[in-house]
Amino acid sequence: MIIGIPKEIKTLENRVSMTPAAVETLVLQGHEVLVEAGAGVGSGLTDEEYTAAGAKLVSAADAWGAEMVIKVKEPLPSEFQYLRKDLLLFTYLHLAAAEDLTHALLKAGTTGIAYETVESPDHTLPLLTPMSEVAGRMATQVGAHYLEKTQGGRGILLGGVPGVYPAEVLVIGGGVVGTNAARMAMGMGARVTILDRSHQRLQYLDDVFQGRITTMMSTEPNIRQMVQRADLVIGAVLLPGAKAPKLITRDMLSLMIPGSVIVDVAVDQGGCVETIKATTHDDPVYEVDGVVHYGVANMPGAVPRTSTFALVNQTAPYAMRLAAKGVDALKDDPGLLLGLNTYDGTLTCPAVGEALGIDSLTPEAALGLGKYDTP
Template identity: 90%
Template sequence: MIIGIPKEIKTLENRVAMTPGAVESLVRQGNEVLVEAGAGVGSGLTDEEYVAAGAKMVSPADAWGAEMVIKVKEPLESEYKYLRSDLLLFTYLHLAAAESLTNALLEAGTTSVAYETVESADGTLPLLTPMSEVAGRMATQVGAHCLEKTQGGQGILLGGVPGVYPAEVLVLGGGVVGTNAARIAMGMGARVTILDLSHARLQYLDDVFQGRITTMMSTEPNIRDMVQKADLVIGGVLLHGAKAPKLITRDMLPLMKEGSVIVDVAVDQGGCVETTKATTHDNPTYVVDGVVHYGVANMPGAVPRTSTFALVNQTAPYALRLAAKGIDALKDDPGLALGLNTYKGKLTCPAVGEAFCIGSVTPGDVLS
């Protein structure tokens, strides 16, 4: 198969979809790999390293002209022209928050497999997990930075100092993002509360953190009460493939402290805060009702060296299987089949269909 690796063009997105090591594995399998010149520079990977691995360095159009294109982030509007019916696209898509991209993929007839909806046999999300780990840990870091007075925050040191009370951190969602955010916040000395809908998950977190954090059920009264106390709120809610629920509503913001901070990691799926909007690394925050909002939609892109290798560790085995068998690889793996979001003009992710009131089928319907 001919495989293309384009350079990411999202603002300050420095990750790359395949490392030279992964390219070497693809070439050894008999594939031809076309890497856009400079695609790996932001992650500290040179064109020479890709050439040594067996890749050919090409233009953007040539990389997109491959049979299968592997990316990190979803295609932007300027890349829609490259979508076509004989293309297999393997990348993060987050279609439930991207109606124009959904329509572009359907109109082009592109077959797309989204990292974030691929599942393991145990129901976990193996291709989303590494970036959720990065984003969760970063959420606490950037939240601590935004709490500084020079960044518009209250002027609070997250962990406080002896004799001075530390910051209150509220984490919405006890999944991968929330767990990692809480771990860093606790390590920095903050007082941490995690809210989640699953009692079993709260039991697990209480055991893991040995009672050093507070766990609460995620109910509207609890959220409304806790946002009034919080200095930093981290949104880590995820519904597989679906739009994130709005847990913090517009009317809750005036209840929050002046200069408090919200870091909404769920922004890729539309955000779990009603006032969330996507921002970029070069202009990451805005203020609503005195509350600082951080809504960068590609947080791991700020630490590309770590993120690229963490991501490719998980995506490369799937890429090798797709390169070997094409769409038939999905028939052999029900979890990979769940990654199928669009196929020959059909929407194959029902959660996205619900978000936009578009008719959909299941991956099984088209693969059978």
């Protein structure tokens, strides 16, 4: 198969979808790999390393002309021209918050496989987990930074000092993002509360953190109560493939302490804060009702060396299966099949269909793997 690795063009996105080592493995398996010149520079990976691995350096158009294109972030409007029916696109898509991209993929008939909806046999999300770990840890660092007075925050040191009360950190969502955010906040000395709707998950977190954090059920009254005390709120809610629910509403901002900070990691899926909007690394924050909002939609892009290697560790084995068998690889792996979001002009992720009001089929039905009804 001919595989294309384009350079990411999202603002200050420095990750790359394949490392030279992964490229070398693909080449040794008999595939041709086309890497856009400069694609790895932001992650400290040189063109020379890719050519030594057996890749051919090409233009963006040539990389996109491959049979399978592997990316990190979703295609931007300037890249829609490259979408076509005979293209297999393997990347983060987050279609529930990207209606224009969804329609572009459907119009082109592109086969879109989204990292974020691929599942393991235990129903975890293996291709989302590494970036969730990075984003969760970054959320606490970012929040601590914007709590500084010079950045518009309250002027609070997250961990306080002896004799001075530390910051209150509220984490909404106890999954991978929330757990990593809480671990960082606790390590920095903050007082941490995690809200989650699963009692079983809260029991697990209480055991993992040995009672050093507070756990509460994620209910509207509890959220409303806790945002009034929080210096830093981290949104860490995920519904695979679907839009995030708006758990912090506009009216709750008036209850929050002026100069407090919200970091909404769920912004890729529309955000769990009503007032959040996607921002970029070069213009990351804005203020609403005295509360600092951080909504960068590609947080791990700020630490690309770590993020690229963490991501490729997980995506490369799936990419190799797709390179070997194309769409037929989905028939052998029910978890990879769940990654299919668009196919031959049809939306194949019901959660996205529900979010955008678009008719959809299950992946099984779209590929004709049995008699399935539309959702």
